[in-house]
Amino acid sequence: MNNIVKYKxxxxxxxxDSEDCVLHGxxxxxxxxxxxxxxxxxxxxxxxxxxxxxxxxxxxRLGKQPEKPCSGTFNVRLPPELHRKCMIKxxxxxVSLNKFIGNALEHAMISDGRSKIELHMHMDRIINENDISxxxxxxxxxxxxxxxxxxxxxxxxxxxx
Numbered sequence: 707m708n709n710i711v712k713y714k715x716x717x718x719x720x721x722x723d724s725e726d727c728v729l730h731g732x733x734x735x736x737x738x739x740x741x742x743x744x745x746x747x748x749x750x751x752x753x754x755x756x757x758x759x760x761x762x763x764x765x766x767r768l769g770k771q772p773e774k775p776c777s778g779t780f781n782v783r784l785p786p787e788l789h790r791k792c793m794i795k796x797x798x799x800x801v802s803l804n805k806f807i808g809n810a811l812e813h814a815m816i817s818d819g820r821s822k823i824e825l826h827m828h829m830d831r832i833i834n835e836n837d838i839s840x841x842x843x844x845x846x847x848x849x850x851x852x853x854x855x856x857x858x859x860x861x862x863x864x865x866x867x
Contacts, residue, residue, distance in 0.1 A: 711754045715774055718742070718757075720750055733758065735775025782807065 709720045711731065718731035723743075729750055730743035742757035744750055765772040784792070796806035 711751055713755045713758050716758045718754055736773035
């Protein structure tokens with residue numbers, strides 16, 4: 707089910723009001739309040755587009771620049787310890803904190819929030835803790851678990867997903 711409508715650079719979430727028997731929504735991602743409503747599903751996109759166009763026209767008549775949703779800037783509140791760890795990691799990678807956080811968010815969107823790194827190795831013996839030093843440096847912070855299939859799975863905090 708998709709209840710998001712898009713037009714130009716704007717988007718809105720459509721909701722149903724059972725009390726008034728109407729569909730309604732508001733433009734998300736801007737501080738101005740721009741709403742729309744209609745009686746049928748067939749009218750939703752048209753009413754939303756009308757609301758966007760009316761908003762843009764109204765701003766032009768006032769000599770005001772219409773707000774754009776998702777400007778690329780937002781505040782993130784983190785626990786101080788996580789903030790410190792991110793700063794250190796960004797510094798180690800030679801990138802800014804903004805770039806580091808952006809990369810992490812992009813990775814989360816690509817991986818759908820799941821993080822799993824697998825290193826496939828042919829093994830002729832069981833891997834033990836002493837063998838971890840042979841793991842490539844970029845895997846050093848991960849825990850290794852020997853799998854019956856001969857695959858080593860490296861996961862953070864020792865949890866295999």
